[in-house]
Amino acid sequence: GSTAAPKTIRQVKLDKECEFRVEVSPDAPLRLRLLTGTAEIFGTEIPPEIWLTFPPRLKFAAFTWYGATIEVDGTTETDYIADETPMVSYVNVHAVLDARRNRAKASPGDSDASQGPRVIVVGPTDSGKSTLSRMLLSWAAKQGWKPTFVDLDIGQGSITIPGCIAATPIELPIDPVEGIPLDMPLVYFYGHTTPGVNVDLYKVLVKELAHILERQFAGNAESRAAGMVINTMGWIENIGYELLLHAIDTFNATVVLVLGQEKLCSMLKDVLKNKSNVDVVKLQKSGGVVSRNAKFRQKTRSHRIREYFYGLSNDLSPHSNVANFSDLCIYRIGGGPQAPRSALPIGAEPAADPTRLTPVNINRDLLHSVLAVSFAKEPDEIISSNVAGFIWITDIDFESKKITYLAPSAGSLPGKYLIQGSLIWYEP
Numbered sequence: 001g002s003t004a005a006p007k008t009i010r011q012v013k014l015d016k017e018c019e020f021r022v023e024v025s026p027d028a029p030l031r032l033r034l035l036t037g038t039a040e041i042f043g044t045e046i047p048p049e050i051w052l053t054f055p056p057r058l059k060f061a062a063f064t065w066y067g068a069t070i071e072v073d074g075t076t077e078t079d080y081i082a083d084e085t086p087m088v089s090y091v092n093v094h095a096v097l098d099a100r101r102n103r104a105k106a107s108p109g110d111s112d113a114s115q116g117p118r119v120i121v122v123g124p125t126d127s128g129k130s131t132l133s134r135m136l137l138s139w140a141a142k143q144g145w146k147p148t149f150v151d152l153d154i155g156q157g158s159i160t161i162p163g164c165i166a167a168t169p170i171e172l173p174i175d176p177v178e179g180i181p182l183d184m185p186l187v188y189f190y191g192h193t194t195p196g197v198n199v200d201l202y203k204v205l206v207k208e209l210a211h212i213l214e215r216q217f218a219g220n221a222e223s224r225a226a227g228m229v230i231n232t233m234g235w236i237e238n239i240g241y242e243l244l245l246h247a248i249d250t251f252n253a254t255v256v257l258v259l260g261q262e263k264l265c266s267m268l269k270d271v272l273k274n275k276s277n278v279d280v281v282k283l284q285k286s287g288g289v290v291s292r293n294a295k296f297r298q299k300t301r302s303h304r305i306r307e308y309f310y311g312l313s314n315d316l317s318p319h320s321n322v323a324n325f326s327d328l329c330i331y332r333i334g335g336g337p338q339a340p341r342s343a344l345p346i347g348a349e350p351a352a353d354p355t356r357l358t359p360v361n362i363n364r365d366l367l368h369s370v371l372a373v374s375f376a377k378e379p380d381e382i383i384s385s386n387v388a389g390f391i392w393i394t395d396i397d398f399e400s401k402k403i404t405y406l407a408p409s410a411g412s413l414p415g416k417y418l419i420q421g422s423l424i425w426y427e428p
């Protein structure tokens with residue numbers, strides 16, 4: 001009849017080493033399935049026959065090593081087939097890492113030799129860093145390794161909400177739709193989406209994270225041999241560059257993969273030339289990487305927060321809780337009120353301790369803030385503690401002195417101390 005939907009199913013035939021690049025339309029999901037051959041999405045094999053549903057706006061590629069036919073149902077923003085990809089060079093890197101993992105596994109007991117590769121992926125924004133990290137992790141997991149994924153990208157990280165650095169073991173190839181499973185990530189809350197707000201705090205948190213991972217590796221030969229893949233931020237100039245060097249050093253990276261930037265690569269080669277155990281490798285950026293503008297990034301951040309509370313497809317039911325003002329202990333880190341220059345002796349600089357804790361009185365600015373729930377038992381442990389999760393302030397009643405917040409579940413919070421950064425979220 002006249003109400004029948006237009007037929008939108010079509011087949012796409014891919015020759016060997018080609019990929020089908022897709023940007024899902026902004027307002028409708030896309031369905032895709034593998035009909036013949038084999039294909040993978042960012043390192044994870046597509047199961048045969050089963051329809052997969054990709055949410056609006058997602059950008060991905062289905063790549064085949066030996067040829068495949070896929071079927072898609074729905075409209076896309078753009079889609080095309082590419083026969084030139086850097087995938088062979090990427091999988092060659094994987095092969096080298098795999099050999100190093102095997103060597104590490106064969107040398108138990110020797111503290112140096114038993115350490116698998118510690119890979120750090122660097123490059124400007126939109127060079128494909130997260131995507132390459134994901135492929136290396138999924139290929140490793142497919143072969144039975146359990147590498148640790150470390151995401152230092154506070155702007156567009158893929159482990160938890162923005163403003164955090166985090167780590168999690170990857171035990172299975174990463175699901176192309178669901179992303180990284182959120183079982184038990186180790187999360188540190190920085191609270192801002194750019195590093196410049198408090199560079200020292202960022203460094204302190206990176207050190208804490210590295211320290212905990214080092215301890216975990218010491219007691220777990222399997223994850224030690226599997227090593228880690230560290231994704232970084234797209235800031236590569238000035239402070240960004242300094243923070244890259246800091247991360248390489250702090251995590252004792254042994255392989256630095258540089259995507260899409262000659263200059264960065266030669267600078268890193270130069271500063272690291274005396275470290276014989278560090279390889280700096282330049283890799284080509286994929287032509288499929290999509291540039292995302294500031295607005296899109298902001299949207300993605302907002303979606304990540306929504307996803308934390310409600311799930312990717314509204315499958316979670318967060319709980320609205322009410323607390324008395326006096327029940328919540330909220331702190332800010334650094335940037336507290338400074339002595340004005342005029343109040344200081346001539347020549348003295350106002351010194352704001354970047355890791356100073358300032359208690360926050362309940363005020364209007366907290367409305368719509370996303371706060372982290374610290375595992376700290378005492379306030380002076382807040383800086384060095386990881387966080388259990390997040391809450392979102394939805395209402396503040398100054399008359400009854402009650403505050404309403406959304407949390408992933410009902411009941412008391414997993415910690416007493418809350419941290420406020422600059423993360424604000426307005427439910428779309």
Ligand code: ADP
Nearest residue numbers: 021059060061126127128129130131288289290
């Ligand atoms: P970075 O981490 O360097 O900022 P990403 O890896 O996040 O870059 O890539 C940017 C965007 O491009 C992401 O949305 C990603 O899914 C998409 N993308 C990356 N590689 C491809 C590809 N080969 N085909 C289609 N989309 C891609």
